[in-house]
Amino acid sequence: MTQDAGFEDGRERPLNLGAEDGEDLKVIAALTQDAVLEARDVSWRPKERRLALLVNRFRWEDRGMERHGPERVRSLLVIDNVLKVASQGIDPKDRETVLSLLSIDFEADAEPPSGAVLLTFAGDGALRLTVxxxxxxLKDVTRPYRAPSGKVPSHE
Known part of the structure; x- marks a missing residue:
């Protein structure tokens, strides 16, 4: 018999999570909210049908924040089975643009399991992936580090 992972299983270990349905994706979306990256850290590989983003994500799951302050960690967010990528408000030629990820959503087609993954960024930027x-x-690839701002992200 297998059991779902509990919150306490997250402890101080690196995250390595997968999502194959909308409910699973909500967990990854919550953990990547306010992740920041440069446009150069987005890699679209059409032959592999894969979009990968190397993000600096805020460690929302960190229970020791009061001990050591807010932390971020470099993480690899990978979306597979991608058939097409469309962007809005993101200049692909400006590789130094800083993007701040606000949300990840899945819109199922009438014929599941296909659909669209929508990555929404601050400042009206978005990527729509037909999957x-x-x-x-989502996989953490570095050790956590103190958030440069020293603050927890907030939305007013």
């Missing part, structure tokens, strides 16, 4: 099936992973 054959939902397959998203």
């Amino acid at each position: 054959e099936a939902l397959d998203v992973s």
Whole structure:
């Protein structure tokens, strides 16, 4: 018998999560909210049908924040089974543009499991990924580091 992971399983270990349905994706979306990256850290590989983003994500799951302050960690967010990528408000030629991820949503087609993954960024930027099936992973790839701002992100 297998059990779902509990919050206490997250402890201080690196995250390595996957999502194959909308409910799973909500967990990854919550953990990547307010992640920041430069446009150069987005890699679209059409032959592999993969979009990968190397993000600096805020560690929302960190229970030791009062001990050591707010932290971020470099994480790899990968969306597989991507058939097409469309962008709005993001200049692909400006590789130094800083993007701040606000949300990740999945819109299922009438014929599941296909649909669209929508990545929404601050400042009206967005990526819409047409996917054959939902397959998203999030993996921490560095040790946590103190957030440069020293603050918890907030939205007013």
